[in-house]
Amino acid sequence: MRASFYPKTRSTPPVKGALPVLLPYRSPQATQLSLHEKLFNGWTVLALMLGFAWIMVQQVWAQSGAAQQASVPDILLKWTPVLLKGFGFNVLISILSMAIGTVLGVGLGILQVSPVTATRRTAWLITQFFRNSPWLVLLFYCILLIPFEISVFGLDIPFPGWVKAVIGLSLPVMAYMSEYMRGAILSIPSGQWESADSLGFTRGQTMREVILPQTVKRLAPSWMNLYAVLTMATPLVSIVGVSDVMTLTRSALAAESRVDLLIPMYLYILSWFFIYCYPISRLTVRLERKFAVKL
Amino acid sequence: MTWTPDQPIVSIHNVQKSFGALEVLKGISMDIMKGEVICIIGPSGSGKSTLIRCINALNDIQGGSITVEGQEVHDDNLDQLELRKKVGMVFQQYNLFPHKTALQNVMMAPLKVLKQNRADVEQRARALLKKVRLEGKENNYPGELSGGQQQRVAIARSLAMNPDVMLFDEVTAALDPETVKEVLVTIKDLAAEGMTCILVTHEMGFARELADHIYFTDKGVIVEHGPPATFFDNAQDPRTREFLSQVL
Ligand SMILES: Nc1ncnc2c1ncn2[C@@H]1O[C@H](COP(=O)(O)OP(=O)(O)OP(=O)(O)O)[C@@H](O)[C@H]1O
Ligand SMILES: [Mg+2]
Numbered sequence: 001m002r003a004s005f006y007p008k009t010r011s012t013p014p015v016k017g018a019l020p021v022l023l024p025y026r027s028p029q030a031t032q033l034s035l036h037e038k039l040f041n042g043w044t045v046l047a048l049m050l051g052f053a054w055i056m057v058q059q060v061w062a063q064s065g066a067a068q069q070a071s072v073p074d075i076l077l078k079w080t081p082v083l084l085k086g087f088g089f090n091v092l093i094s095i096l097s098m099a100i101g102t103v104l105g106v107g108l109g110i111l112q113v114s115p116v117t118a119t120r121r122t123a124w125l126i127t128q129f130f131r132n133s134p135w136l137v138l139l140f141y142c143i144l145l146i147p148f149e150i151s152v153f154g155l156d157i158p159f160p161g162w163v164k165a166v167i168g169l170s171l172p173v174m175a176y177m178s179e180y181m182r183g184a185i186l187s188i189p190s191g192q193w194e195s196a197d198s199l200g201f202t203r204g205q206t207m208r209e210v211i212l213p214q215t216v217k218r219l220a221p222s223w224m225n226l227y228a229v230l231t232m233a234t235p236l237v238s239i240v241g242v243s244d245v246m247t248l249t250r251s252a253l254a255a256e257s258r259v260d261l262l263i264p265m266y267l268y269i270l271s272w273f274f275i276y277c278y279p280i281s282r283l284t285v286r287l288e289r290k291f292a293v294k295l
Numbered sequence: 296m297t298w299t300p301d302q303p304i305v306s307i308h309n310v311q312k313s314f315g316a317l318e319v320l321k322g323i324s325m326d327i328m329k330g331e332v333i334c335i336i337g338p339s340g341s342g343k344s345t346l347i348r349c350i351n352a353l354n355d356i357q358g359g360s361i362t363v364e365g366q367e368v369h370d371d372n373l374d375q376l377e378l379r380k381k382v383g384m385v386f387q388q389y390n391l392f393p394h395k396t397a398l399q400n401v402m403m404a405p406l407k408v409l410k411q412n413r414a415d416v417e418q419r420a421r422a423l424l425k426k427v428r429l430e431g432k433e434n435n436y437p438g439e440l441s442g443g444q445q446q447r448v449a450i451a452r453s454l455a456m457n458p459d460v461m462l463f464d465e466v467t468a469a470l471d472p473e474t475v476k477e478v479l480v481t482i483k484d485l486a487a488e489g490m491t492c493i494l495v496t497h498e499m500g501f502a503r504e505l506a507d508h509i510y511f512t513d514k515g516v517i518v519e520h521g522p523p524a525t526f527f528d529n530a531q532d533p534r535t536r537e538f539l540s541q542v543l
Contacts, residue, residue: 195390195449198351199404199456200379209407213394 005203006193007113007185008120042278046271053267057260072264079252079265086245087272090234093162093244097169098227104170105177110207112182123178130175135168136236142168143240165237173230180222184215221288228277228284245269298365304329304491305350305460311358312345319345321515322359327508329459330489334502337512338538343495346512347462350493351382363460376408383453384462387469389445391437397424397448398433401455409456416455423451427481443474447481454485461485463494499542503527511535 057072111123130138142164150157188211196206238246249269253261298304303326312320319342327333335343348354350361352368352375361368363381391400401420405411424433427447437445446466453461463482467475479501486492486505496502502509503523510520511534519526519535527543530536 189388189390191386191388191390192392194353195384195386195392198353198379198382198384199452200376200408201404205407209403210392214392 004115005197005206006115006190008115008117042274042282046274046278049267050271053263057264069258072261075256075258075261076264076268083245083248083252083269086243086248087269089162089242090231090237090244091276093166093169093237093242094227094231094234096166097173098230100166101170101173101230102177102223104174106181108174108178109181109185110212112178113185115203127175127178127182130171131179133172135172135233136239138171139165139168139236139240142171161240162237162242165240165242168240169230169233169237173226176226177223180219180226181215184218185211187218188214217291221284221291224280224284224287228280231277231280232273245272300329302365303327303362304331304364305493306362307346307350307359308361309359310346310349310356310361312342312349312354312356319515320349320356323512323515323517324359325510325517325520327460327491327493329491331507332486332492332505333494333508333510334506335493335495335510335512336497336499336502336538336542337518341512342515343512344464347384347464347493347495350460350462351384352378353384379408380456381458382460382462383456383458385446385449385453385464385466387465389437389442389449389469391445391449391452393437396434396436397429397440397451400437400448401452404452405455420451420455423454424448426454426484427451428477441474442470443477446470446478450478450481450485460491460493463492463496465495465497467496467498497542499527499539511538513538 108123108127111119112127114120114123143161146159146164146167148159150159192210192214193206196210201209235244235246238244238250246269249265253265305325305327307323307325307327310320310323311318323342323346325333335346337343345354349356350363350368352373356369363378366377366381367373368378391397392403395403398417398420401423402413402416405416405419406413421433424430427450429444429447429451432440432444432448437448440448450461450466466482467478470478475498479498482492482494483505494502494506506523508520509523509526511518511526511530511532513534519530519532526535527539530539
């Protein structure tokens, strides 16, 4: 076997004739929702949480006897434009981190199956390091280590806090992507490599034309899931001083200085994240099921 | 040394191959002339696949030599691409690219590897699909084709590189009995056109009908070989006779 051609891995090489096992098997019945699945989906959970919050707020109200003050919904409405901007910033951060992390992670994942041992090991080490570091610690490191400005050929490129935060969040995304990528590449049957090899494709051509296009489908569910997780992690940036939706929420609460606002306001923000992420996770599940059947 | 058609197109001399401590080929020799059809038969695990994979350098060898058109295959300075252009290979599991249509599968290597002109390649690819009797299936994905159809696309895909020698490794072993025939007919057409074919097969009827020469391998050596008539009706070695009595 032309050793340099085939993907390398620390685990055992693909077994000749083994079927690619991609995704956990789901029984066909699972696609038929049972009654309790129909009742307890994400939306009913959200409704329940809102109802629960409402009851709590009522109690706080009753205790503080603040009936003559502006109503909670009015205040929420008043702050909505400001908070939405903050939330938009979270979304922006998540999209940028995801984009950077994906590009780096795909590259790193490909290096993880490199025929060159040193390359493979290094890529593996980088992946493991960032995959097993707490996201918040990575964020702190990026905020502290990256200078606020970098000069390239006399050109000063500023690095404001939020850009550093984007970089900080893209590192774990990169590491997860790298692992997904490695798994996806190794899940492609070895016959694909052999037939490409016998047709005269170089290793690079095989990767580009044959292997990578086939990994896309396999990666899609994990990739989307990772994005949802990343989005939910974006409030971390408020801890390192970036004015995201959490920072703004805190300011709003400080400005109003009302105890009874605390729960509804945070719940309000929570519901935004939920409404943004829940459809993504539903879609992920749908894709997983679809590919599980098809492949 | 330049190769001329009166010399063997594929010459295998005393080839040894091991996987670690496991000796799989223990000194195999055979000469194949241009236009010949060779069938390699033998029990499972006797090294048939390994042998034909050595011919196009999918496997390396530990000893001996293999030349294709006078060119040593297991030479560190070998121009891989030159070899790939000369030798086409078809696998038991078809190994089509599932994300490409039948036509794209056939067009890919000439386009990307040989960098040929797209219009010419497409015209040739369509002609090849027609030749393997798959007209009308150009835009189907492998998943939408039957096993026999996929295998014929795989044959067309190999032919698109204009090889001088074709290797077939049990190409009908994964097929339904009904579809075996359509693939065999395709190979027969090829052989009739003068393509040099090296087949590993369990289709004894086919081997008898089509082969110019039959090799029987067991435990990494060639036990017996000869033209089909002598081989099937007058086998000398007891191992051959036992094998034939089981498969015929
Ligand atoms: N990549 C490999 N690594 C280690 N051992 C191998 C490898 N490929 C084949 N072998 C071993 O080499 C021996 C010959 O295998 P080969 O596939 O050539 O047999 P075969 O004659 O084609 O059998 P079959 O008729 O079942 O296809 C077997 O014992 C097999 O286990
Ligand atoms: Mg075999």
